[in-house]
Amino acid sequence: MKIYGEKKIWFVTGSQHLYGPGVLAQVAENSQAIAAGLTASEHVSANIESRGVVTTPKEILDVCQAANSDENCVGLILWMHTFSPAKMWIAGLSALNKPYMHLHTQFGAALPWGDINMNYMNLNQSAHGDREFGYIGTRLRQERKVVVGHWQKESVQIQVDDWVRAAMGWAESQTxxxxxxxxxxxxxxxxxxxxxxxxxxxxxxxxxxxxxxxxxxxxxxxxxxxxxxxxxxxxxxxxxxxxxxxxxxxxxxxxxxxxxxxxxxxxxxxxxxxxxxxxxxxxxxxxxxxxxxxxxxxxxxxxxxxxxxxxxxxxxxxxxxxxxxxxxxxxxxxxxxxxxxxxxxxxxxxxxxxxxxxxxxxxxxxxxxxxxxxxxxxxxxxxxxxxxxxxxxxxxxxxxxxxxxxxxxxxxxxxxxxxxxxxxxxxxxxxxxxxxxxxxxxxxxxxxxxxxxxxxxxxxxxxxxxxxxxxxxxxxxxxxxxxxxxxxxxxxxxxxxxxx
Structure with a gap:
């Protein structure tokens, strides 16, 4: 068991319906793999729980309100696997009262140079999907942590844990x-x-x-x-x-x-x-x-x-x-x-x-x-x-x-x-x-x-x-x-x- 016991961080991934059910299924699978990988890391001190993929303003608002009311959720890691139009996030982020980290990563580390096509490009759009999301956080004047790099890299996992520990301190301060x-x-x-x-x-x-x-x-x-x-x-x-x-x-x-x-x-x-x-x-x-x-x-x-x-x-x-x-x-x-x-x-x-x-x-x-x-x-x-x-x-x-x-x-x-x-x-x-x-x-x-x-x-x-x-x-x-x-x-x- 992780040292923080039942306390956990929610991992939420943004996307949209534009890409079709096949892409969304792959996004969900990749999101679960990242959450599980971070949880398994010796450098991360709390459980990272995948909360699925959000694709509409209502889904985003629902997950933010659920996080607010869950006493074991001390914060959220948010990641845009594809392009997630940021106007969808306004209501949810405005309602969210837990701290969040913006993880700017990509599921695969290296590009498959010989096989890359537009399907790959549409699936792996974090490079500009996260920029769209970052804009709305700045427009809302929200303080948040931004961690950049591949999620399997040790230095990235250490930065994630730095923020996790701060979130645990903030949760303790609240009670x-x-x-x-x-x-x-x-x-x-x-x-x-x-x-x-x-x-x-x-x-x-x-x-x-x-x-x-x-x-x-x-x-x-x-x-x-x-x-x-x-x-x-x-x-x-x-x-x-x-x-x-x-x-x-x-x-x-x-x-x-x-x-x-x-x-x-x-x-x-x-x-x-x-x-x-x-x-x-x-x-x-x-x-x-x-x-x-x-x-x-x-x-x-x-x-x-x-x-x-x-x-x-x-x-x-x-x-x-x-x-x-x-x-x-x-x-x-x-x-x-x-x-x-x-x-x-x-x-x-x-x-x-x-x-x-x-x-x-x-x-x-x-x-x-x-x-x-x-x-x-x-x-x-x-x-x-x-x-x-x-x-x-x-x-x-x-x-x-x-x-x-x-x-x-x-x-x-x-x-x-x-x-x-x-x-x-x-x-x-x-x-x-x-x-x-x-x-x-x-x-x-x-x-x-x-x-x-x-x-x-x-x-x-x-x-x-x-x-x-x-x-x-x-x-x-x-x-x-x-x-x-x-x-x-x-x-x-x-x-x-x-x-x-």
Missing amino acids: LKLARFGDNMRQVAVTEGDKVSAQIQFGYEVHAFGLGDLAKACEKITAEQIAAQLELYKQDYEIDAEVFTDAHSLEMLQNEARLELGMEAFLEEGGFKAFTNCFENLTGLSGLPGLATQRLMSKGYGYGGEGDWKTAAMCRIVKVMSLGKAAGTSFMEDYTYNFGDPDQVLGAHMLEVCPSISNEKPKVVVERHTIGIKKDIARLIFTGTPGPAINISTIDMGTRFRIIANEVDTVKPPQDLPNLPVAKALWEPRPSLEVAAAAWIHAGGAHHSVYTQGINLDQLNDFAEMAGVEMVVIGADTNVNEFKKELRFNAVYYHLSHGI
């Missing part, structure tokens, strides 16, 4: 529920935002709960459940024997088990796949969850510290988009700099970094937490895996949202950090810290981000287009002055496109 335990950190600007606008734009719901609600869920956890959880910790992590022999350290570890099980029970009962908390808002809890939050993130929950619900939602969405990938995704913060050659950023947080970003076995330690409730807290210690990564920030611009992405290269720290009791990742921003940090600040990027090695920029861009929000990239070719111009041009475009 995502997020729980806020407490409020935002006081006086912080960037973690605030308009939750109604976010739900209109992205679909996800943000629900607030008092800490007493969570405390009740934690109080229900039994000693037997906690003991069983500690056995899991022994299997999953390195833990010094002293943690279990020292009464105080053992109590702190048991406390994390209680918090983890209580939070997970609360989230599962309410259908929540992301959450936030805040070190300033812990009344009724035994402390700020450390190991508990890290483990929940490693199970796929999105998280944002200090009430940062936008980052928590994006963290969950990216985890869904990267499902099945070995590389991980975590809540992150640009914490401190190493100015040198080259300049570097040490990313971390007080406690809550997801172990999925590391390929080493994490270690559980009990150390003092010095912000908010000052007490000993169990947490996982590890270092992020070297390699390319992306830092993603979603910000509320007041009248709209912006997604900012910075390409970075994660590296191994030049020395051990024996006195730093938190998980961390060290990276070098592209093109440099000097340029990247200036561009990030000009764009209004937050100090929190979603750090990921599990998705690429194409996937993120596809998601941003599905959401209808601005995305700006800080990468190897970024120039601050040109980047500022891009921000100004984008401001004009998005204000005009959304109306004044």
Whole structure:
């Protein structure tokens, strides 16, 4: 079974009755073969289901409306095997509320030079049939992915999967529920935002709960459940024997088990796949969850510290988009700099970094937490895996949202950090810290981000287009002055496109 289970992409082929029943039968057969071939590909992560050939405005409208109402259909791949007059598509595309990809391909790769005749030409008209279809998408001002190339080519299948993963993230965003335990950190600007606008734009719901609600869920956890959880910790992590022999350290570890099980029970009962908390808002809890939050993130929950619900939602969405990938995704913060050659950023947080970003076995330690409730807290210690990564920030611009992405290269720290009791990742921003940090600040990027090695920029861009929000990239070719111009041009475009 594909990693996305029952979720699927519909493959719909356009044609017309002009060519006769024999051609349409061949079109249908070829369409099924392409859908089956994409499904069978190791590069495609979801089932591609053939939904046949549409030849009239009514058939097109019917399949688009059916896609809208099918919760397992997360998007459509549309292809014009022959010439499909695009006026037929206006009603269907106007009604469609699922994302679609325009696959510009042809059933056979090479032309049969010695046998080619007009029958072949009439059957294989994608070269201009897709151009007719592309016009109406542009005329309707619809954002869509266009992938060009033969459907059996590996690079084409990878592009198809990039879009499939973005569509899965968008489907998750439409149904995502997020729980806020407490409020935002006081006086912080960037973690605030308009939750109604976010739900209109992205679909996800943000629900607030008092800490007493969570405390009740934690109080229900039994000693037997906690003991069983500690056995899991022994299997999953390195833990010094002293943690279990020292009464105080053992109590702190048991406390994390209680918090983890209580939070997970609360989230599962309410259908929540992301959450936030805040070190300033812990009344009724035994402390700020450390190991508990890290483990929940490693199970796929999105998280944002200090009430940062936008980052928590994006963290969950990216985890869904990267499902099945070995590389991980975590809540992150640009914490401190190493100015040198080259300049570097040490990313971390007080406690809550997801172990999925590391390929080493994490270690559980009990150390003092010095912000908010000052007490000993169990947490996982590890270092992020070297390699390319992306830092993603979603910000509320007041009248709209912006997604900012910075390409970075994660590296191994030049020395051990024996006195730093938190998980961390060290990276070098592209093109440099000097340029990247200036561009990030000009764009209004937050100090929190979603750090990921599990998705690429194409996937993120596809998601941003599905959401209808601005995305700006800080990468190897970024120039601050040109980047500022891009921000100004984008401001004009998005204000005009959304109306004044």
